[in-house]
Amino acid sequence: MKNKLKIINGDILTPYKIIEGGSVLVENGRIVEISQSYIDSPQAEVIDAKGSYVSPGFIDLHVHGGAGHDFMDHSIDAFLKIAELHAKHGTTAMCPTTLTSLKEDLIETLHCYEEANKVNKSGAQFLGMHIEGPYFSMEQRGAQDPRYIRDPDPNEYKEILKWAHLIRRWSAAPELDGAMEFARYLKSVGVLPAIAHTDAVYEEVQEAFENGYTLLTHFYSAMSGVTRRNAYRYAGVIESGYLIDELDVEIIADGVHLPVPLLKLIYKIKGPSRTALITDAMRGAGMGEGESILGDLRDGVKVIIEDGVAKLPDRSAFAGSVATADRLVRTMCKDAGINLLDTIQMITSTPARIIGIEDKKGSIVPGKDADIVIFDKDINIINTIIGGKSIYKNEEFAERLIKSQSI
Incomplete structure (x- = not known):
């Protein structure tokens, strides 16, 4: 039967x-x-x-943790508990996400992912890892640990990409030395290059797009807007996201990282077919307010959860969200006034298309x-x-x- x-x-x-x-x-x-x-x-x-x-089940392209766990805890149980927590909030598939760290930590996390993926039967499916960092702009690091931020190193990333079959996407700053070569290598092994934690200007983003960077990671967060160099103004990454029609953007639609007027603006200009909703959730998702850790429990960054978001202890920057996927949908529909079908597209078929699984998932x-x-x-x-x-x-x-x- x-x-x-x-x-x-x-x-x-x-x-x-x-x-x-x-x-x-x-x-x-x-x-x-x-x-x-x-x-x-x-x-x-x-x-x-x-x-x-x-x-359709919600697809989260960018999530670090939840239920008191982080994907960089180097624990199979952490992977499974995070997947179970987010499934309760409507996520059926996700890209587990790393933070800026040592090469050895990234490789250990990939090994944990591989083993957890074999036994993940009661939580959101894993679609492949999202490597976030360590190739970032120091000026736009946000909550990323400055000790580990560096330029792309071919010897390093080629070793990590021996596990490319476990990696779906990799976020980096395109203005760094070697970032174009890095993107081309990612494309050659089937990994999606994305732009993140960057101080690039429009001309650098245009070159990056031509070399394979087709997604802006957590749009508006940790990226440049209009800047002035000497007497001249330059369009930044934010403006580039609007000007380059084919660039996809992902947004943390928790109503905190991006207020309602910006959610409306992104929807108006980029539309639901180029906008993906993400949680960017850290271990505090599904937990109460108070102290927490961003990243590895052994060596992570202390944060405070309050006002529905994670913050650095000095409150100088957000440190990841505590949102779940249902909250994103609720915020877009109830607060930003976006119609339900378009909102659902942004958390189902659009992310499925971005990472190339639209033939199997998303509708x-x-x-x-x-x-x-x-x-x-x-x-x-x-x-x-x-x-x-x-x-x-x-x-x-x-x-x-x-x-x-x-x-």
Whole structure:
């Protein structure tokens, strides 16, 4: 007998419209049918969405941790706990992300990733690592540890890229010596180059784009705007993101890193097809306010979690977010006033396209992986389904929803 799952009575978020009161049929981990009416499949397990939204699973291209753990803890358990925490908030796939560190730490983290990926059965899927740093501008380091910031070193990155099959993307500052050669090498081994923690000007970004840098990491955060050199003004990375239409941008849409007016501006100019929502979440995601550590527990940076964000102790800069994916969707819809379909595109099909998995993930379309999230009108997650398997159900909320509909 085939492994079947049927979702009924849901408002299905497709790439083109919302199918109200529709059904989705899943077989062997893939979507096989979508209908505006009831699908007859008597052997299927049934999930009644009870009028809630049925969405593609959220894809987070940039996440460092959560639930008190960080991907640089060098622990398989940390990888699994982070994946489980974010799955509860609607993330079905993610790129675990590093911080600026020694080469040896990066390689150890890659080894942990490889082992954790083999046993990750109850959390968000891993799509490949995101190496963030260490090739950054010291002036735009933000919370990145200055002890480890350096220029691209071919001997170093070529050794790390022996594990390119485990790496999906790598963020760097394009104005550094050797950054163009670095990007070309990344492309040659199938890794996406991205621009981050940079003081580049437009001309340098244009050259970077021509050499393979096609994504701006956490747009606006730790990157240059208009600058003056002597008497002359130069457009920075932010302006470049707007001027170069083909550049993709990712944004921390927690309402803190970027206030609502900037969220609206990015949406207005770049649009949902070039904008990906990311959490950039550190270990404090899913935890309360107080002290925490950014990066490795053994050698990380002390931070304070308050006002819904992580900050350096002197409060001079943000130090990563504590957002979860559902918060991003809620902020864009409820605060910035972006329509739901466009918001969902920015956290599903757009990130899938950016990292080249749009043929498998990112939309509720027959033939694609059955990565599905069910949530209510206030973006409260009710069910998270990965590969056709329900890995999270908010039993308490589902019960309240049933009672509210019976009144």
